[in-house]
Amino acid sequence: MLKGFGARLKALFGGARGDERFFEELEDFLIEGDLGGQLAMSISDEVQARVKEGRLKETSDYQALVKRLLGEKLTTMDCTVSKRELTLFLVLGVNGVGKTTSIAKLAAYYQRRGHTVLLAAADTFRAAAADQLEIHARRLGCRIVRQASGSDPGSVVFDAITSAQARGEDLILVDTAGRMHNKENLLKELAKIDKIIKGRGIDEAHYKKLIVLDSTTGQNQVSQAELFDKAIGLDGLILSKYDSLAKGGALVQIGDRLSIPVAFVGTGEGYGDIHPFDKDEFLDALVGLTH
Ligand SMILES: Nc1nc2c(ncn2[C@@H]2O[C@H](COP(=O)(O)OP(=O)(O)OP(=O)(O)O)[C@@H](O)[C@H]2O)c(=O)[nH]1
Ligand SMILES: [Mg+2]
Structure with missing residues (x-):
């Protein structure tokens, strides 16, 4: 099931118009999603640059780009525990x-x-x-x-x-x-x-x-x-x-x-x-x- 935020972000991309207003909306939305002002701005800028290059066509192109950008910030901890040492x-x-x-x-x-x-x-x-x-x-x-x-x-x-x-x-x-x-x-x-x-x-x-x-x-x-x-x-x-x-x-x-x-x-x-x-x-x- 889609969580509320993800579903709404998808809808926002679905209606993307590529005008100034859209990027502002996107930035506000990312801030609302607890990403913070700085990160929201940099992601919105990056999306804008790709739109200008004509590289984003489908909703899923937007989603994949944002996923990749956010993914660069996240790392996963190895949770395995040894059986030999405490x-x-x-x-x-x-x-x-x-x-x-x-x-x-x-x-x-x-x-x-x-x-x-x-x-x-x-x-x-x-x-x-x-x-x-x-x-x-x-x-x-x-x-x-x-x-x-x-x-x-x-x-x-x-x-x-x-x-x-x-x-x-x-x-x-x-x-x-x-x-x-x-x-x-x-x-x-x-x-x-x-x-x-x-x-x-x-x-x-x-x-x-x-x-x-x-x-x-x-x-x-x-x-x-x-x-x-x-x-x-x-x-x-x-x-x-x-x-x-x-x-x-x-x-x-x-x-x-x-x-x-x-x-x-x-x-x-x-x-x-x-x-x-x-x-x-x-x-x-x-x-x-x-x-
Ligand atoms: N729904 C849900 N509730 C959780 C989860 N983890 C903890 N809770 C609830 O959050 C409340 C606080 O959890 P605790 O584990 O007592 O929190 P704590 O950090 O030990 O709190 P203190 O000992 O007072 O510092 C409890 O009612 C838990 O049942 C979770 O993943 N999901
Ligand atoms: Mg406790």
Whole structure:
């Protein structure tokens, strides 16, 4: 099924007249699709240049061109996990974006692929956070490391790594707080966790900092990615709540500005509702090429 945005973009191309007004409309429309002013302008300019050359005839020519231009901005993260060495995903993001739900879904995803998964409840700030994660651990049949609420999140991560190393487990998924007394506190706490992980001998290839972005929040996704990337550096993105009418364009903007690869897309609240990012499928939906 065509998502709202893709269907409307297709309709816009269908009525393309190649006059000034059309390119303005196109630019506005791309901005509305969360692509940001700069990217929207450059794409509209590129389309204009091709129209002048007489190279765009059918609606699908326009769609294919925009797909190619957007595709240049997006990269995909390799989501495979080793069975010989311990991997750790530090899952980050502001409150309510879907961190804990995504972790539960990722645990199920990697369990299905034969991996042993350990959950680490490093959101010790919100009292009920560890309980929420523990419910998932019980349902999924995986281990969890937690401490009393209010304890040091770095210490939870330290324990989790020690424990997973001792048991030879494959993957630790670390749930983190999305909110603390203030933003600076949160980022400082995350930087401490980052240091502990590096100090425990998990090398870069097996340590991924993944930010969860709520696809329904438009432009906010870009500023959140920028904030976390600057504070501790990001290795990948997880786009959550993509089962709604979310447009997803912000992902392209983040790719353009920060070059962060996309890892997973979440499409619902069930354990099976997460998939490695499929760039082709994502772009087809965005430009309305999906049948
Ligand atoms: N429809 C839909 N809902 C989702 C998805 N991912 C998460 N949610 C919902 O979003 C809400 C927030 O999810 P959480 O996983 O608790 O978010 P969080 O980032 O851990 O929140 P905090 O712990 O408060 O920072 C819940 O109601 C989830 O069920 C998704 O892919 N699709
Ligand atoms: Mg949470």
